[in-house]
Amino acid sequence: MTRQSAWHLYQRLWLLLAILLYLPFPALLLNNIIGTTLHPNHIWTDDAQLLPQAFFAMFWFSGMLLWRHFCAVHGLGQTATPFLDQHVHVQLATSAPFHLTWLYPPLMGLLSLLYACLPLALSFWVWRGLYLLIAAASLRRAGLGWAPIWLGLLGPASVIDFIEGENGTLTGGLAVSALLLMHSAPRTAGVLAACLGIKPQTALAFPFILLRRRQWPALAATIGFGLLLVLLTLPFFGIEGWRAFFLSSSPAASGLAATSLQQIFPVAGATLLYMLRSFGVPLGLAGIAQLAVFAGCAIALWRLWARPGRPAIARMAASMSLGALMMPYGYLHDMVGFSLAMMAMAFQTSPARRPVYVGLWLFAGHSATLAALSGHILMPLAALIGALMAWREAAPQTPPHAHNPASAGPALHPGA
Template identity: 25%
Template sequence: MAHIWQGICKALRSGEWLTPARARGYAVILLVIGSLAFAGWIAVSDGLIDRNGKPIGTDFSNVYAAGMLTWQGKSADAYDPALQHAAEQATFDGREVPFYGWHYPPFFFAIAVLVASLPYAPGLALWLAASFAAYLATLRAILPRPETLLIASAFPAVLINIGHGQNGFLTAALLGGALHLLDRRPWIAGVLIGLLAYKPQFGVLIPIALMASRRWSSIMAAILTIAALIAISFATLGSSVWHAFFDSMNFTQVVVLEQGGTGWEKIQSAFSAARNWGADVHTAYAIQIALGIILAATLAWLWRSEVAFELKASALATASLLATPYVLDYDLVALAIAIAYFARHGFKCGFRDYEISLLAAAWIVPLVSRGLAGATGIPSGLIVMLALYGFTLHRAMTSRESATIAAAQPIAQA
């Protein structure tokens, strides 16, 4: 038994267990299982309602209903839970369906209006296909390897995002695209960062990284983009929709986040883990804020340093997920950006102890995080993200030390 345990530890340390062939094989297996599960889910549904009484694409129903309200000139109603729920039920011919709240800034109505111009099923298909294509293109640009598209497609967060009809693909594409273009097309990168404001909780740390690295053109482009989005929404929807949005924020904060209306097991944050373990709201916020301060300080150091850009990008993608108290398991699609950048650095410079196994854990954790948290209270998604961020910082610090020693060697020899 001791011999077997030593062998397992050795394999985990070296990562030799995860050969390219195995990685492709695991991805194919998960894709096949996921495809069969989706096919069965749709086959046994009653039209657009599944066997559990939920809409196909669950959360997408709030986007579609908000779009329908906007077509009717009632966009502000989307921020009223009762009116939004009525619109969701009307989408399914008055059938009783769960309530899925609309919490996005008014400029996200542009997407809602677009998908609501089609019937529900084609709108859902268009939304997922277009955003998934953008996600894959971004991952392929970051990590141009033969297996990238396969492994990125089989990433469990992808399957969760599809099941929920959610926007994880768009978030990952905007964040990854911005990082990919930051050096070569800084203004376009800034525009993508500005567009990411549709989910402002994921952009808290981005300004810190940009300011630390003095990327003023990207900062200006992001500011102008956000200003343009706000101005267009005012011009097209009026000021009342913004009043409704701000009025709805208390409901979002108290009911959805603080009271756990979404479900503690679904949220992959330090705040949620603390609340799930019995902490009160103030203690949970204190833990989340303390983590945010640590992330901000370390990111500022990292982005001001001369370490490889891949490590900076990986750290920022991971930290963006860790910093917010409200990050769902389908949001972990953005974790693919962190994995891709870390892997790219590893392929260039070699992998160190446990790094390959950690990347594998980060890849698989969205599949088990919700169930494990619900059954045991263990926040596996949070734990793996913290580990990935810690490993990224450690690699950055040791890489910097190695570079310093290498630069000093000629002087010492002289």
């Protein structure tokens, strides 16, 4: 066998293996679609057990109660909803009213209000579809080709996000788009970055990017649109809602992250904190390590965006990987942005590196498989590999016309 034929065989084998490793996820999605279609009213509970879609149902119920609270305060009356009264069995860990008890910022409450404008089952499907379309449109606007867009948005992490009814597809698509548009359309990038306020841990990388001297237009757009979104929350949450978020919700989330892994093992956990604890590292020491990695990633992001001329897609992929490492609290449904970045890199890297990026795209779902089998969470290792590889490919490039002005030509849009 010649070297060339061996190489072609290798290419076919790793592609076949990737397809086989991906197939369980569309099967899982199909099973979910059939189940929710046949039993639309079981989207919340089934024999007292939470179904995967319970995250979306939680948002929907919260939005319904927000509408009730708003109507009661303003004397607008309300329509009885027996289904709501019969199916809400959430025990709150605080004495605050439900509309003030919220693990997410009030910005997410705006989406919950929109969810609750439709019947629960219909709303689930409408908003799943809308998130896909919004993410795809913003990514296309940012210059990615359709192949990496749809492979990224239908990857393992996105399937997990879909069936859980979370918002990782939306936040992932917006984050990747914002990073790609940072120089070509900074104001649009700033608006997209502000929308990540619905889930702040997915935007931890952005302050260290936006505060660079060259990013002032994007920073101004982020602050301006962010303030507008905050103003929109005030009629429903008021100042009290924001105070409750900062005083009650953050400690509640920290308490959830600190829950004994023997009590609840987060197979879909995706953070360094979870990984270290799965290996028996004490909570305090794991927290210190997470803080140290956060600081290191912040410095790396500052350096990454300090020098112009870096390839846009590689810089975006390195940033998304570093952002994944920075998160102290997150799950695989928050890895859609990382998954998109790895697929985008797979389409532009060398054939020798392509299998690694595809493997990282797959690992954003199969991390849960390995965690269930081994009892260890390994997703941060994939993020580290992605960061190192993308960083290497994000080295500043010298334009061909730098030494020969006659060779200058029109700039290509990233991913065009």
